Amino acid sequence: MSVRISVEPRARPAVALRLGVPVASLLAAAAVGGVVILISGNSAIEAYRTILDSSINGVRPITRTLVLATPLILTGLAAAVAFRMKVWNIGAEGQLYMGAIVASGLALWLPAGLPKVLMLAAMVVGGAVMGALWAGVAAVPKAYFNTNEVITTLMLNFVALYFMNYLIFGTVSFWRDPGRNYPQGKLIPDAAELPVISHRLHYGLVIALAAALVLWWSLRGTTWGFELRTIGDSPSASRYAGMSVSGKIVSVLALSGALAGMAGAIEVSGVLKTLDPRALATEMGFTGIVVAAVARLNALGVVPVAVLLGAVAASGAKLQTIGLDAEIVFLLQGLIFLFVASGEFFLSNRLVLSSRSAPEPQLAATEASHE
Amino acid sequence: MNDTVLVLSIVSAVVAGTPILFAALGEILAERSGVMNLGVEGMMLIGGVTGFWAGVQTGNLGIALVAGGLAGVVFSAIHALLAISLRVNQIVSGLALVIVGNGLSSFWGSTGDDPLIQSFNGVQVDPILPEALRDLPAVGPILFGHDIVVYLSWLIVAAAGYFLYRTNAGLSLRAVGEDPAAADAAGLSVTGIRYLFTLIGGFGAGVGGAYLALAVLGTWQAGMTAGAGWIAVALVILAGWRPWLALLASYVFGALRTLGFTLQIAGVDVPSDFLSMIPFVVTFLVVVIVSANPERARRVGAPASLGEPYSREAR
Numbered sequence: 001m002s003v004r005i006s007v008e009p010r011a012r013p014a015v016a017l018r019l020g021v022p023v024a025s026l027l028a029a030a031a032v033g034g035v036v037i038l039i040s041g042n043s044a045i046e047a048y049r050t051i052l053d054s055s056i057n058g059v060r061p062i063t064r065t066l067v068l069a070t071p072l073i074l075t076g077l078a079a080a081v082a083f084r085m086k087v088w089n090i091g092a093e094g095q096l097y098m099g100a101i102v103a104s105g106l107a108l109w110l111p112a113g114l115p116k117v118l119m120l121a122a123m124v125v126g127g128a129v130m131g132a133l134w135a136g137v138a139a140v141p142k143a144y145f146n147t148n149e150v151i152t153t154l155m156l157n158f159v160a161l162y163f164m165n166y167l168i169f170g171t172v173s174f175w176r177d178p179g180r181n182y183p184q185g186k187l188i189p190d191a192a193e194l195p196v197i198s199h200r201l202h203y204g205l206v207i208a209l210a211a212a213l214v215l216w217w218s219l220r221g222t223t224w225g226f227e228l229r230t231i232g233d234s235p236s237a238s239r240y241a242g243m244s245v246s247g248k249i250v251s252v253l254a255l256s257g258a259l260a261g262m263a264g265a266i267e268v269s270g271v272l273k274t275l276d277p278r279a280l281a282t283e284m285g286f287t288g289i290v291v292a293a294v295a296r297l298n299a300l301g302v303v304p305v306a307v308l309l310g311a312v313a314a315s316g317a318k319l320q321t322i323g324l325d326a327e328i329v330f331l332l333q334g335l336i337f338l339f340v341a342s343g344e345f346f347l348s349n350r351l352v353l354s355s356r357s358a359p360e361p362q363l364a365a366t367e368a369s370h371e
Numbered sequence: 372m373n374d375t376v377l378v379l380s381i382v383s384a385v386v387a388g389t390p391i392l393f394a395a396l397g398e399i400l401a402e403r404s405g406v407m408n409l410g411v412e413g414m415m416l417i418g419g420v421t422g423f424w425a426g427v428q429t430g431n432l433g434i435a436l437v438a439g440g441l442a443g444v445v446f447s448a449i450h451a452l453l454a455i456s457l458r459v460n461q462i463v464s465g466l467a468l469v470i471v472g473n474g475l476s477s478f479w480g481s482t483g484d485d486p487l488i489q490s491f492n493g494v495q496v497d498p499i500l501p502e503a504l505r506d507l508p509a510v511g512p513i514l515f516g517h518d519i520v521v522y523l524s525w526l527i528v529a530a531a532g533y534f535l536y537r538t539n540a541g542l543s544l545r546a547v548g549e550d551p552a553a554a555d556a557a558g559l560s561v562t563g564i565r566y567l568f569t570l571i572g573g574f575g576a577g578v579g580g581a582y583l584a585l586a587v588l589g590t591w592q593a594g595m596t597a598g599a600g601w602i603a604v605a606l607v608i609l610a611g612w613r614p615w616l617a618l619l620a621s622y623v624f625g626a627l628r629t630l631g632f633t634l635q636i637a638g639v640d641v642p643s644d645f646l647s648m649i650p651f652v653v654t655f656l657v658v659v660i661v662s663a664n665p666e667r668a669r670r671v672g673a674p675a676s677l678g679e680p681y682s683r684e685a686r
Contacts, residue, residue: 151655332474
């Protein structure tokens with residue numbers, strides 16, 4: 001008697017499963033990451049203890065984790081809102097750079113004596129608008145010619161990266177400090193710095209949390225959110241129902257870009273105090289995609305996941321002191337993404353074990369013969 | 372005349388275009404079966420680090436390229452499992468490959484007692500044809516001055532074109548990509564064919580990455596592909612899923628990537644950041660132009676089931 005495994009679609013996963021599958025995915029990623037660390041000749045237990053130690057053990061580590069989580073909340077929201085409509089904005093990276101360029105430019109250009117509130121508002125809004133415009137460059141062809149946005153948003157990442165590098169390393173631009181031998185950006189004035197909550201933790205976190213809350217509510221409780229989800233499920237049916245799909249594509253991509261651009265503005269104002277291309281090009285945009293996927297595109301879920309990945313990132317420097325390369329952080333993030341992506345299958349399907357002698361439902365029989 | 376700007380830039384375009392060509396050929400075959408693998412950048416990186424490591428260990432170009440290719444196969448198997456069997460969204464699964472490939476290759480390349488990042492290239496990549504041919508004016512360096520891998524790539528392009536349009540197996544592959552339900556009804560194994568060609572696609576990307584590290588750059592660096600894998604993905608669209616056009620387009624992008632070198636010897640001064648931008652700007656513009664013309668977009672024609680998982684009961 002042989003046992004068959006068949007796949008059956010699951011209508012709506014139970015709450016326990018919706019929480020359990022992501023957690024199991026995280027554990028699986030940690031296990032595989034541990035094996036890689038072991039193969040490289042290091043102790044996995046020591047590595048994970050270091051990660052915990054340098055991310056949550058004490059006020060200073062916690063603030064460091066939250067500082068790193070802040071941009072990830074925003075880029076995670078950027079990915080979540082676009083992916084919810086099945087518009088694949090892979091360009092948060094470039095939109096973040098462009099937001100940072102405009103925010104630092106405004107901080108240097110506006111009078112340094114401006115009231116702090118005005119200065120900060122100008123930077124955050126300016127960064128968001130620039131991020132939206134940069135996303136718009138890919139959104140318009142997507143909306144009107146159905147151009148593949150995965151390719152276009154990704155290409156724009158590289159364009160933004162080289163443009164940002166040019167402003168600091170390629171020429172003595174308005175952003176660059178002419179008084180230094182080594183190419184470096186000018187420092188922004190005091191009025192342009194986000195105030196501090198504790199240690200290095202700045203009020204950017206509050207802005208990010210507010211954005212998560214607003215977006216969560218808009219997606220659930222407004223017509224806008226309903227249309228967005230409907231278009232994601234079936235663009236043709238939505239068009240038939242009279243929704244403007246093209247307009248929605250442009251507005252959602254612009255919103256996604258605005259969130260990423262805001263992340264860039266907040267990094268400049270709260271952390272870097274200057275346009276620092278090296279510190280900005282640390283895959284915050286790409287990590288946002290991982291954050292959104294692990295959070296299953298839920299705007300509130302983005303927050304804890306961003307904190308988790310922020311904790312992993314916070315340990316990068318400390319891991320080097322125990323002989324592990326900081327690149328392990330990216331590997332762990334990638335593994336988390338991979339396992340969470342495969343976990344989706346178990347949320348939307350279930351495996352049914354049945355013996356050959358038992359009568360089988362029609363569905364299982366066709367699937368098994370297909371294999 | 373063999374050291375004029377034009378001749379030198381064509382030669383460097385061919386060298387720089389070859390890794391993109393291998394990756395794009397692999398992706399064309401995978402996408403012809405209906406599986407879109409956006410993880411090319413990650414597979415090239417993992418193929419690059421493996422191939423470079425094998426080159427340092429053995430000093431043998433053939434072994435190094437095959438090792439890189441096999442590493443690509445292993446990575447594409449993850450995508451195949453997720454996209455074909457588990458029916459995970461192919462865009463998400465492909466992106467996961469890029470992030471894992473980037474992290475794993477950087478980690479592997481910089482860890483251990485003798486990190487690869489400090490290793491010297493262990494492989495000699497020399498021209499194979501006699502010097503008399505190579506010294507011919509213009510055509511010598513452009514046609515006869517290359518290493519064996521470039522000639523191999525030309526053979527593979529011809530073979531892939533013949534396979535796709537002139538053999539029964541190629542017809543089966545295209546049938547699975549165009550209409551998996553009909554192919555299934557005709558007795559073809561949709562799952563089997565999709566697995567096979569996804570793995571072949573991984574082999575192409577892996578070989579491309581290994582060749583990039585060993586022959587084009589001559590060293591291993593974390594993130595050394597710098598977008599080459601993404602350009603290969605875009606190039607598949609631009610080439611309309613045709614091997615011959617992929618050859619041509621790869622060399623055009625090879626030329627764009629080496630434009631800085633070309634302009635430098637021509638004595639033109641353009642900031643290097645803008646030169647680095649050009650391939651990405653051109654790709655963006657061409658992808659938009661191709662899609663903006665509905666007539667052309669229809670004629671180019673992606674495989675009809677591209678990106679769609681297939682399951683019998685879902686029909």
